[in-house]
Amino acid sequence: ANLQILVEGPTEEVFVKNCLTPYLATRGVYLAKPKIVETKRVLDGPNHKGGSVTLEKLVPQLKALLRSGAWVTTMFDFYGCSWRQGCGNGDELEAMLKQKLDDHSKFLPYIQ
Numbered sequence: 001a002n003l004q005i006l007v008e009g010p011t012e013e014v015f016v017k018n019c020l021t022p023y024l025a026t027r028g029v030y031l032a033k034p035k036i037v038e039t040k041r042v043l044d045g046p047n048h049k050g051g052s053v054t055l056e057k058l059v060p061q062l063k064a065l066l067r068s069g070a071w072v073t074t075m076f077d078f079y080g081c082s083w084r085q086g087c088g089n090g091d092e093l094e095a096m097l098k099q100k101l102d103d104h105s106k107f108l109p110y111i112q
Contacts (some may be wrong), residue, residue: 002070005034006061008053012036012075032070037061055083059100066104073108081111 003024007013016034024031037053053076065072074097078090087093090111097109 001029002032003029004032004065004068004070004072006037006058006065006072006074007034008076008080009036016075034075035061035065053080053082055100058083058097062097062101062107066101066107069106071106071108072104073110076111078111 005016005020007016013034013036016031021031037058062072062074078084078093081093084093087096093111094109097111098104098107101107
């Protein structure tokens with residue numbers, strides 16, 4: 001199986017590359033290079049990545065990854081999600097994300 005992971009920032013990116021990628025490969029799951037969520041697009045320089053992310057920025061990036069046909073997951077910190085209002089825990093945030101993506105069968109959200 002092929003898996004794409006959209007991560008919150010560089011710390012999660014390193015963890016995925018150094019720990020998850022080799023571990024999952026031994027189990028037949030192959031990870032693409034993790035992608036850090038873009039939080040701000042800039043006209044005259046590199047886009048800002050990582051840190052606090054809004055649903056308005058997150059959902060389109062997840063939809064783009066799902067169009068690749070791979071399985072898609074996330075790695076975000078619960079307390080770093082500015083959109084967690086009204087959600088008491090990571091499970092509720094994961095359910096909300098799943099709903100925003102029309103319960104896409106290849107989307108497995110993860111909020112830590």
